[in-house]
Amino acid sequence: MQHLDPVTTATPDTAKPAILIVDDELGPRESLKFILTPTYQVIVARDGLEGLEKFEACTPDLVISDIRMPRLDGIQFLKRIRERNHDIPFILITGCGTVESAQQAVRGGAFDYISKPYNIREIHEVVRRALEAAREKRETHSLMDELRQVNTRMEEQLADMEKKATVGELSAEMIHDLNNPLCVLQGYLELLKGSIHSKRHLPLDEEREFLDVIREQFDRCIRLTRSFLNFARQPGLQWERTNVNDLLRDTLNLLNARLKEKRLKLELELAPELPVVWTPRSSLQQVVFNLALNAVQAMESKGSSLTIRTRLVPAPQPGAPPEIELSVIDDGPGVPAAIRERIFEPFFSTKDKDKGTGLGLAICRRVATSLDGELTLVSQEGEGTAFHLRFPQRETPPTNAG
């Protein structure tokens, strides 16, 4: 016949904190219940297994459990509770000979222990402290959650702002770039118009040649605007299967006019064996564009060269597959030793207000981190600067990819 315990369920007073008391001995269990009932909602169970069932059913605010019990003892019970809920305060009851294991359990995650026979004042004090500590922990957690949410929102806003800053610089480059082919187009269209409207027609061959140039320049404009729009339209952190070499060629398209104007040489050393990998494509483009633009802005003398290199390099951890290294190397003035650490700070810039936002390298560092990679600087004053972005080859997108 089943033994009916009159108070195995909680008093329906939900405003009071709920305490689950687990003890196989009726006397201590009932006296604890008697001590705590006026102040708390009390639930009782006769061993660890029943304690677990009651715990699942009632989610109490505090658990008080004996150590020595049949079926599932207090220490095992505590372990099982911790697997379900990390924060619930847990108080152990010690009898003779179990003080040591109670002390051990406290080190392993129990809040405290009380000893039999009970001291009413001590029990009330320990319970009050345990509930208070749990409340503080809950408050800290919800504060942390709130902070985490604020942080996520700020990161999104920052990514958005960084993107806009790069789009701003890019559009300035694109407009500058478009100017050249548009002027050429205008010139050749005028020539053709002249030929059509005057009596002295140009030879057909020559007209065809003009049309070819027009077509070429027209294609160039389309390529430029397409590269720009591809970049500007992409949402910030979209992960895509990417051919890093193609991405480089595409992005550098936007700097061609500036390179030509400054008479700088562009050298591409792209490793043909580079695998197609998952990357946040538009973020990687931001890195390439910002590093290359910095290099172009830094190099003054004609004949200087900008080298863009990709290669596979050994991973820092032994046994891991080789990583991708993307380097932007210039033979410009170099970064003075005194500012080598500061250049990565947001808004740090040595340029005029209309030339630099100071965001470029901060963006690059953040993207490096999001790739689980690293961005390093090697520079010699007067000899040049190299930025190396190294990141692991990803064959699948990260689980939290947006």
Ligand SMILES: Nc1ncnc2c1ncn2[C@@H]1O[C@H](COP(=O)(O)OP(=O)(O)O)[C@@H](O)[C@H]1O
């Ligand atoms: N390739 C480079 N050569 C020399 N100095 C550089 C180079 N790249 C970056 N810097 C320095 O780092 C600073 C910060 O760069 P960045 O974060 O891109 O901001 P910004 O280009 O808007 O100034 C630059 O102002 C410049 O002083």
Ligand SMILES: [Mg+2]
């Ligand atoms: Mg910059």
